[in-house]
Amino acid sequence: MENKPATDASHLVYCVTAISAMGGMLFGYDIGVISGAILFIKKQFSLSAGMEEIVVGSVLLGSLLGAVVGGILADRFGRRKLLIATAIVFALGAIGAALAPDVAWLICARIIAGVAIGIASFVAPLYISEIAPVAIRGKLVSINQVALTSGIVISYLVDYAFAGAHAWRWMFAMAFVPAGIFGVGLIFIPDSPRWLVSRGHVDSARAVLVRIRNPQQVDAELSRIQEGAAQQKGHWSELLSPLLRMALIVGVGLAMAQQITGINTVIYYAPTIFKFAGFSSSAVAILASVGIGVVNVIFTLLAMQLIDRVGRRPLLLISLAGMTLSLLVLGIAFALPQLSGILGWVAVASLMAYVGSFAVGLGPVFWLVLSELYPLSIRGRAMSIGTIANWGANLIVAVSFLTLIHLMGKAGTFWLFGGVSIGAWVFAYLLVPETKGKTLEEIESHWRAGKHPREL
Numbered sequence: 001m002e003n004k005p006a007t008d009a010s011h012l013v014y015c016v017t018a019i020s021a022m023g024g025m026l027f028g029y030d031i032g033v034i035s036g037a038i039l040f041i042k043k044q045f046s047l048s049a050g051m052e053e054i055v056v057g058s059v060l061l062g063s064l065l066g067a068v069v070g071g072i073l074a075d076r077f078g079r080r081k082l083l084i085a086t087a088i089v090f091a092l093g094a095i096g097a098a099l100a101p102d103v104a105w106l107i108c109a110r111i112i113a114g115v116a117i118g119i120a121s122f123v124a125p126l127y128i129s130e131i132a133p134v135a136i137r138g139k140l141v142s143i144n145q146v147a148l149t150s151g152i153v154i155s156y157l158v159d160y161a162f163a164g165a166h167a168w169r170w171m172f173a174m175a176f177v178p179a180g181i182f183g184v185g186l187i188f189i190p191d192s193p194r195w196l197v198s199r200g201h202v203d204s205a206r207a208v209l210v211r212i213r214n215p216q217q218v219d220a221e222l223s224r225i226q227e228g229a230a231q232q233k234g235h236w237s238e239l240l241s242p243l244l245r246m247a248l249i250v251g252v253g254l255a256m257a258q259q260i261t262g263i264n265t266v267i268y269y270a271p272t273i274f275k276f277a278g279f280s281s282s283a284v285a286i287l288a289s290v291g292i293g294v295v296n297v298i299f300t301l302l303a304m305q306l307i308d309r310v311g312r313r314p315l316l317l318i319s320l321a322g323m324t325l326s327l328l329v330l331g332i333a334f335a336l337p338q339l340s341g342i343l344g345w346v347a348v349a350s351l352m353a354y355v356g357s358f359a360v361g362l363g364p365v366f367w368l369v370l371s372e373l374y375p376l377s378i379r380g381r382a383m384s385i386g387t388i389a390n391w392g393a394n395l396i397v398a399v400s401f402l403t404l405i406h407l408m409g410k411a412g413t414f415w416l417f418g419g420v421s422i423g424a425w426v427f428a429y430l431l432v433p434e435t436k437g438k439t440l441e442e443i444e445s446h447w448r449a450g451k452h453p454r455e456l
């Protein structure tokens with residue numbers, strides 16, 4: 001078992017985590033900003049419903065591309081260098097969208113920002129997971145999700161601030177600030193010691209461990225990482241081997257579960273849903289979305305405190321149960337005639353309960369478990385497969401939400417997500433391992449021994 005880092009080392013680990021988590025913050029900002037901006041873009045470019053879905057969905061297409069290329073790049077060039085390149089792409093995407101003369105340009109800029117999001121979405125948790133001491137790994141990786149959810153709230157607030165002037169260009173431009181902080185901060189952080197070992201740079205890995213651990217822990221951790229690395233081939237094919245197939249199924253299954261239970265219909269379309277619920281002005285609908293975003297942050301903070309104590313599985317199961325229940329109520333509110341007055345508030349409260357339930361489990365636990373599941377030599381590429389599944393499902397849900405509402409009605413759509421949440425609960429119950437308190441190398445040997453996930 002690993003051990004608590006010395007205070008100085010521990011400060012450094014928190015500092016390094018905070019810088020990497022700016023990647024999560026940009027992820028959140030860039031996906032949240034569209035919800036307010038779209039109300040004005042739609043008017044300026046006279047967009048049809050289909051075109052509106054494409055503008056909202058373009059960032060997801062980019063994220064999917066980022067998820068595809070990010071894994072190979074993270075394993076080859078290292079997590080830190082890739083994150084630095086990502087910060088530059090974030091900045092380009094922000095400026096590009098802000099200056100867009102027409103809708104085609106805007107879509108391209110959003111795809112570029114999306115590539116950065118797709119990469120940062122999993123390389124930031126991956127990097128944090130690899131530098132974290134085992135006892136607080138859950139907490140540190142969850143800081144990325146806290147940053148992500150805060151990024152969403154900040155984007156809503158920025159949207160609100162610029163809504164009066166219809167200044168959607170400024171809404172996008174503001175992402176340049178965190179992108180700059182992210183890029184400059186990354187220059188000062190070390191490479192992941194685990195990645196360094198996987199590339200044969202053992203001395204450099206030791207030098208990093210000396211900075212982020214108690215001196216007496218360094219040798220033990222280094223030899224453990226080396227032992228793990230020695231057993232690996234580093235080929236893609238390893239992932240399809242019978243021993244690791246289950247790890248792949250868990251990652252991909254959880255990735256899809258995180259999206260097809262509907263969270264992003266709320267994140268992207270919150271103001272639209274509030275308008276459905278009877279809030280008529282755009283500015284008020286955007287402001288009400290800030291409430292949703294704040295609930296998301298608060299419950300993610302709670303998860304961060306609990307995740308290394310209670311464990312990943314209990315949070316996940318409670319989270320999915322809460323989501324199912326609140327979707328059921330939300331559907332009922334929309335099914336009753338005349339959604340206004342008290343019923344409008346029931347809809348708002350169940351939307352909040354739904355987001356809170358997601359935030360305390362499925363939100364942070366997915367990215368954490370994904371960063372813990374795979375062997376070092378193929379970790380980047382394996383995470384990238386889970387991430388592709390996540391962004392792919394995200395894209396499908398986002399582009400079909402308004403169509404689903406049209407076809408099945410609002411109540412039917414939320415009940416559909418509720419039904420899927422029940423399926424996700426069963427999947428999590430049967431297959432998601434408890435990784436709390438296990439070193440990444442212990443998790444790896446568990447798969448290699450051919451054991452069932454729940455025996456971990």
Ligand code: BGC
Nearest residue numbers: 149263264267296363364394
């Ligand atoms: C998900 C995102 C979602 C966010 C909301 C993340 O864990 O991957 O798709 O928008 O949580 O907080």
